[in-house]
Amino acid sequence: MRLTDQAQLIKQMSDREVTKHLVYTQLFIFLFAIALSVFLFDAFFSDWQQLFTLTFNEWLFYGILPAVVVLAIDFVLMASLPKRFYDDGGINEKVFKNQPLTKIFFLTLIIAFSEEMLFRGAIQTEFGYIIASLVFAVIHFRYLTKVVLFVSVLCVSFLIGYMYELTHSLSVTITSHFLIDFILALSIRVRK
Template structure:
């Protein structure tokens, strides 16, 4: 039997263009599953009840706050896209590749999964331990594709801080989940529809 030699493992840098659509989607689902598992473990280690964390509020005020934040983010994003050059907003083409050929229903599913998984880890677990400011720094750092340019990095930090603030204000994780879902869904749909027009 042949022995496994760990020294023979080689890593190479791969660009977004070198990934197939299937591999890109698989990567997204795997990273979101990992994000959810880590968030779940951290919340449990904090001695908190995950079911209570995801308890739906009795009023719809949280949805108004989440929707309001999403609208504010889209207005700011529209202003940035109008006045800031494209090269200063470059994310490496990942968003374009992820959403341009995807059906709207699949963009909705992806947005919901991303909203649940990332908000569990960042707002549900990390923010509980370190607060909204440090959580937002970590959130911006995790979105590494934006770090090459200060405009998208600042925008991601600001969005994260807004998500954290709305959770603190409303007292429910569903507020940032609603906002995160709406932001990703609308932006993903815009990419999709813009491609159809082209």
């Protein structure tokens, strides 16, 4: 499917349908992370448990601070670049524009949790930082023809992957991923 075809398909779908597909995709990503880790990890439960340890300082310095920096850069770019550079085909607007705050909170938490479980928890733990960061960026294929969006996702992927390299904590990466997605989703809702 070409990206222009995808954009047309998204326009024909209701907000509810797009959100439902997003949730199904995240459920698939989460289940795939679990299945992959069953085959890759030596001690499934203890390996996952170790990935969620952290200190408050790590959480603050490696989870929250990078998210604030990414958001500041994103907001500066969004204010200074034409809107077409940040147009993702309408998916993010369909998902977040008309949602209540609680639903935005839970959707972005589900996204951050499932994607970090797969990309940092399973893939980066077993295959390394570069592979996980590149796969994360490429999986956001709708950004491939949008240079600013793709470079942004690629940079964020490498940044979050690096935070994981430093801490080996999914709590850190989930926090950072969640804050970025949640604040950006809120900004979409506010702009409506």
